[in-house]
Amino acid sequence: MVDTNETTMGRRAVLAGAAGGIAALAGCSGSADDADEPTETTTETTTTAPTTEPAPSLEDLELPMGVSEESVSANLLAVHERAVADVSQTIDVTRLEHGDLLERTVRYEDGRFLQTEVGRGPQQDIWNEDGEGYIRVAGGETYFQGPQEASLAELSRLHRMEDQLRAGDYQPVEAVEEDGQTLIVAEATEATLTDRLAHQYESIESYTGRLTFTPEGRIAEFDVEFEYVDPERGSGMTEWTFRVHSVGETTVAAPDWVSIAREDGFDFDVAPGEDGSFVRVDVSGGDGGTHPNLHVSYGMAGRRRGSAGLDRSLTDGDTLYLGFDENDESVVTVNEPPEAVQDVSGPVDVSLYVNGPEVIDTRVSL
Known part of the structure; x- marks a missing residue:
């Protein structure tokens, strides 16, 4: 319980001490009349606005081979191949076509890779090192000796990107900063039916694409969506995404199931x-x-x-x-x-x- 008298006495003591302090200050500063005038204290505070790096300008960047101010050609893929050759990386590919979703992840390092693919059928995992390859189906239901060779171009499905670059009207539109790196953005809003695509589709009804790549020509991401007419299945839509990341940071080790696949x-x-x-x-x-x-x-x-x-x-x-x-x-x-x-x-x-x-x-x- 709080003692009311004690609290009141304490408050009086504080006020008395404060009054004594004010009186002492008044005595030091001159007359009592001066003490009655309020003293203004002005404090200047300098605020520094946070600085941000300006967005890169497309005009200030040197464009890689295969890219001009008006277009992006399939020659960019050769530059990309050289940029990622023998460099560890992770490749993610997603494709939705005819209502079927396929998701593929490839981790590559020093000539060995581990690929996981999930789609319409059972999941399959592929391991390859120096030409010795194995496939695991449905988490171990069946094992096969797999592909003996696989280049980064095959793992990246660069032929699909080539089809899109030849068909779409890709043009650089801006430069951006993403994930700590400068990227050039190219977009397309129309596509023509090339000879290769004509084997798959009767016509392309609508098309949008977005491609990002470094000034050195390494592709970071490629997103495509288009509506088409298939001579056998009728109209449909394809959504396709390719992404390269963890470049120089991906590590790959043989999974435990490889020893079983080698035997069975x-x-x-x-x-x-x-x-x-x-x-x-x-x-x-x-x-x-x-x-x-x-x-x-x-x-x-x-x-x-x-x-x-x-x-x-x-x-x-x-x-x-x-x-x-x-x-x-x-x-x-x-x-x-x-x-x-x-x-x-x-x-x-x-x-x-x-x-x-x-x-x-x-x-x-x-």
């Missing part, structure tokens, strides 16, 4: 057939059989295309044969060489998909 992974050896008129795919290794949902696609420089679905598993010792009949129709057999196939010559691109993931992507010459 299926291996596919693609080579010309006995008489050179067809392709053979020899299957070895594996723990049991592959998933029965198989799809093979092969072709020769746009002249002949073949594809087939196989509702069966492939096991150790099986051989898959691929050829063309006299009508350029595909001929696919298992363990029995095909009969009455054309005697063709030239490079053949071969792809094999097992329950979604691509486990073969190679070229063989007949």
